[in-house]
Amino acid sequence: MGWVRYAARWERVCVRHGRWQLDADADQELEYLDLRSLPEVVAARRRWAGVARRAVRSGVEPERVFALAYAVVARWWEQALHWEEEKVWPRRLHQVAGGNAGGELERWRIVGRDAVIFPEVVAVADALLDPVMEQLVWVDSGAERPRPLPVDGAFCRALGERVGRPWLGPLAATDYGGPLIAWMGAVVRARRGHNRPDPYAKDRWWVRQELQPATMAGQLRVRAKEKRAPGSGTNWRAVVPAEQRFLITNLLGEAEEQVLLLRGAQVGPTADAARYLLETLSRGTELLDRALMQIMAVRGLAFSGQASDRLFHAAIRNVSYSAWTSRGGR
Template identity: 40%
Template sequence: MGLRDDELGAWFAPGDAVPVQGETTWSFLHRVAVCYGLEAGELLAWGWWQWVNPVTQSRGRRPDGDVLLNVMAQAQVAAWAGVPVAHLARALPSWTAGPASLGERARADRGWARWRVGAQAWGPVSFGCRLCAARRSGRSQRVWRYGQRWNRVCSRHGRWLLDVDDGHDLEYLDVGGCQELAAAQARWPRVARRAVSTGAEPGAVFAVARAVVCGWWQQEAFWQREHVWGQRLERVTLDTSRRNEAAAQWPAAWWQLVARDAVVFPEVVAVAAALVDPALRLLVSDERPLVRRSRRHDRFMTALGDRLERGWLKEVEWPERPSALQTWMRGVARELRSPSRSASPHSGIWWVPAAHQPAEVGAGLRLLATTPPVAFRGHAGVAGWRAELYVPRRVGRGAGLKAVSEERFWEGLGHARRYVVRHGHLAVPHAGAPQDGFDLGRWLANLRAASAGLPPEFVRALAELDVWWNPPWPISWQRAWHRARAHALAHGLVSGDDNLAGMSRWLERWLRQQIAEYSRLAAEQQQLLAQLGLTAAEIDRFHACPARRRSVLHGLEAAHDYAARHGHLAVSQPTSHDGFALGKWLNQVRHRQRAATQPTRLGRRLTAPDTWWNPPWPLDWQRYYWAARHHLHGLPEGVVWWTGAPDEDQARQWLHAQQASWHLLQPGQQELVSGAARGGVARCRFSSGASAHERDT
């Protein structure tokens, strides 16, 4: 519950330090000291408090540090500021944690204080809006506050508040010309409520959405199609540069990093809303991205692109390309199959792997800068901001941690060696069940994510077990290749002449996908496929095979020819016509037609040779209907019986079965049977108007 302006007016007086909602206690102490013409270090140097963990200036700076006070110290600060303790408890997030963290010193007769890294408990520390602080206290002072990334827009003054300790002097970005940022921040509470209703934590949902959008930010293919971000980035850069001369000299790479979160914020909120939408999650609930690019993947990406007003999104987000969104989609499918496994914090749908987490601004600027940037420069004067006190940091050479890391690696390598002896590779699933009490899949996934910083001896040891333990393509592709290689060793190499006949369904689908995308595969992947027998020459032979899958025109031609010869299209799936798999092709067309909301163009063209080519009842019933009709009325001119057609006795038995179960038939079935029986050959009428006695006889 926050402070309201009318509450502040009850005790506000000129010269008092008025807290800003969400402000750190350490920031508030600085502003209290300024009211007395002092600095925070001078105020604390009077010896009012005892420190549980005193620090010296020899330690590193921690702008996200905070100070926790006991009851006596809190009363003193409230008296200095002229603000009731209850109001400070509501305005400062870390205020109430002070007495609880000090134990028996909480209610001591002397003031006690403790340093604490506040970002670990209350979220990221960002700058506050100076204009908002001046509106409350009458002074324009620098403010540090706990601000989540979805609450960084100062709508009143058009500012995006930046993180502290990012390696630059900017406190905010001028986003007054981007009203969509304030609108997105206003939409976020609704998204958070939807996330809670679905059992998700809003912060985790935002983290996944931010990782997804920041992943697009890094893709060149995305920028080739994106137009909104470039205009928004240019507007923010120009407006901010007018207010800060130093920032006007920044290179473009710095601006792309510093302004990234502000520029993509509306899209992050939109993606978060999509991720918690049950309707969209249904589109990926049975996703199988390890084998092929499914139609449901296209439907989900199309729906997401429509929400973001980027219809081309599915062109840059492929299931074969590892990303935060693909990890989330796999998590959704995994949660549906085995909810207990997804309960792990490292395998749930709201977990972002380290490889997909966005680069932080401070770390990115340190890599871009030729010299280490100064995080915070001192400012002269009483009203300046100088951090005289520092939060302690760990000191030492870290030899103990290095030894522990090496010990854990060699232990994991032993498990990896046993796995290779058993399976022949290290393409272990990320979410596989632990073997012998050791999660080898997660261990290898962590090593792949940190492969750039692994010691050379670690890399050599893993490469000796499996050269492709860390391939540049998805590990799922490598795992599928090993399965295909086992099949090739057992049954021989793949041949393009046999149209991949005789293979299991998953292997045929995977190989067809590799054939379709062969030109886009890496050279090493093509070499691995050659070990299976799938060379460029074999792919050419596959395309030249007459029995391969043909185009839609071939299917329509075969369907019209079959209907003209046999009088219908109620064919079973194994049916072939002149070397074309007509039954399989029609089955796929029926599935697409039923999934569509309206008749497709192909469906309308198939209605011409057979009105009931896609009946809502089983195809076996439809074939028996045609057989009974032809037996009753005789074969039309030019029509011949098809292979396996029911004879006259079977047709008569079928008609009697329809008579007995007339009330169970659908209206369309009743109409067809009645029309066939009205020819005068049937001994009884099968119609809804027949009496019960007639139907019984």
């Protein structure tokens, strides 16, 4: 039996035919995506060759640079459902879906992700190799006078501009626990010469396993399992009257606002910050509970606790998906 070699992500573009080769192990019928209406994806394939050469000159394997940039941008992709300013990715996704992904947006977000985000992955990889960008991280950190990385730092602002999103800086800077912040921390530690027992502490190109993007095949399996689960609630909007839909959507929106208010909650005296954090979390939880009760009341079903959780999270996803469907589609 022969071995199957999977092409690396940067090798998925067929420049000649304008196609993106999909994973062969995913349980779906498509072999490739049509890129003929997305010249920027094909151009990114050509640009990657230069980025890879720069990586070699810098003494790092191109694969590691790409893996980190891919983790950073794939994380943005998940967060972008809530970014009203994001217009590029919805447009690209609708195009690879043949004009409009609206009916199956969740599936197309899984299948089309790697092709749609490829130009930004290459741009981020290029930025992470740039000594000028590294210097911005050092300056943002306070250099020899350490300080917390600021929300409006020059590095994240410049990174947003390099990927064509000047509004992205504060969002990237506050993604605590993500691969980009981890990279920035490693840069600062290396500059300061900190000696930590963890061998990966100063390895700026290492991506922790939990931060590595889920594969297309893995996501499709999870989606299929959720659809088979009774009471999954993935189609809750279809059975909810318009006036109730409006109420539920507003409750979810208010809850999201409460969560967003938590940004910066750690600033100030400890007692005040803790009180603010608890009050805001309490208000957000109350709103989420009310939204869940509305959904359950409208459907008139007696869900188990587990099924209720699935229904609620599906409702949140669908509210976000509806916003993407309205962006970039015909």
